[in-house]
Amino acid sequence: MTDLDLAALYRLSRAASDLGHYNLSKLLNVAAVSYVNRAAWTDLQLTTDRALADAVAALEPQLREAQLDQHLLTALQHARETVAAGQLVSYEEAPIIYVCRVCGAVVAFGAVGQTPLPEQCPTCGAGQLVFQFIPATFYLESAPVPIVMAQLARTPNWLEAIFSGLTEDQAARRVDGHEGEWSLHEAAGHLLDTQELIAQRAQLFLEHESPNLNAKAMWQSIESARWSAADIVSKFRLSREAMLIQLRSAPAECWGRSGQHVEFGPVTLQQQCTYFAKHEHWHMAQMTRIRQAL
Numbered sequence: 001m002t003d004l005d006l007a008a009l010y011r012l013s014r015a016a017s018d019l020g021h022y023n024l025s026k027l028l029n030v031a032a033v034s035y036v037n038r039a040a041w042t043d044l045q046l047t048t049d050r051a052l053a054d055a056v057a058a059l060e061p062q063l064r065e066a067q068l069d070q071h072l073l074t075a076l077q078h079a080r081e082t083v084a085a086g087q088l089v090s091y092e093e094a095p096i097i098y099v100c101r102v103c104g105a106v107v108a109f110g111a112v113g114q115t116p117l118p119e120q121c122p123t124c125g126a127g128q129l130v131f132q133f134i135p136a137t138f139y140l141e142s143a144p145v146p147i148v149m150a151q152l153a154r155t156p157n158w159l160e161a162i163f164s165g166l167t168e169d170q171a172a173r174r175v176d177g178h179e180g181e182w183s184l185h186e187a188a189g190h191l192l193d194t195q196e197l198i199a200q201r202a203q204l205f206l207e208h209e210s211p212n213l214n215a216k217a218m219w220q221s222i223e224s225a226r227w228s229a230a231d232i233v234s235k236f237r238l239s240r241e242a243m244l245i246q247l248r249s250a251p252a253e254c255w256g257r258s259g260q261h262v263e264f265g266p267v268t269l270q271q272q273c274t275y276f277a278k279h280e281h282w283h284m285a286q287m288t289r290i291r292q293a294l
């Protein structure tokens with residue numbers, strides 16, 4: 001794949017916007033995002049914490065040469081060391097971060113209530129409405145509740161369809177890919193494990209005003225390996241349908257309740273449900289690829 005100069009592409013997008021050509025700016029932004037996602041999809045992925053930490057370490061000299069914000073560089077180094085030690089980077093290590101869309105300055109770096117958002121960028125003077133919030137993952141960018149509920153309700157049928165016509169041996173056959181070697185059985189088991197997790201968290205939100213949400217690595221499996229593929233699909237449906245019944249009867253204000261997550265900080269019920277719905281949609285690509293390879 002030809003290497004594009006992304007900085008040049010974004011400069012063109014900024015110039016188009018400054019000259020009032022907003023839809024040209026949009027198309028240039030789409031080109032940049034499409035190129036980056038395609039490159040991440042087709043290039044070799046890092047599948048271990050050590051490989052990831054080593055890759056970040058190799059990049060750090062370039063980031064320092066680019067004279068990026070020192071707080072950001074220090075946080076990156078600490079986060080890399082945490083990952084190398086096999087641990088998750090906590091919210092305290094990577095808290096609320098805003099970047100000025102005008103000049104690129106990091107204008108806020110701290111937990112909610114500890115680092116107030118400035119009225120203006122201290123570097124260029126732009127007002128705070130043009131500051132860009134950087135979430136830990138796009139999974140946490142809330143979708144409207146009706147859309148989230150509809151997509152959560154869709155997954156059991158999709159899961160049944162992906163296994164339709166397969167034997168247990170086929171379902172257990174591993175296929176290499178960006179995420180490493182996975183079988184449909186393992187991927188479905190992972191979705192069941194995470195469904196049990198969101199069901200538990202949804203219950204916490206319904207029972208508590210500000211629940212404590214225990215962080216857990218999304219690739220961490222519980223016990224689904226001992227079940228057949230058919231059992232996994234059935235258990236997923238039962239758990240999902242029971243959770244949806246609870247959520248449909250929940251008062252509207254429950255969706256805005258905020259719990260505390262070790263990795264993500266404050267998280268609402270709406271964000272949590274959006275997170276898991278998007279997580280499932282992401283794995284649909286993986287499972288579709290595996291199914292096509294069988």
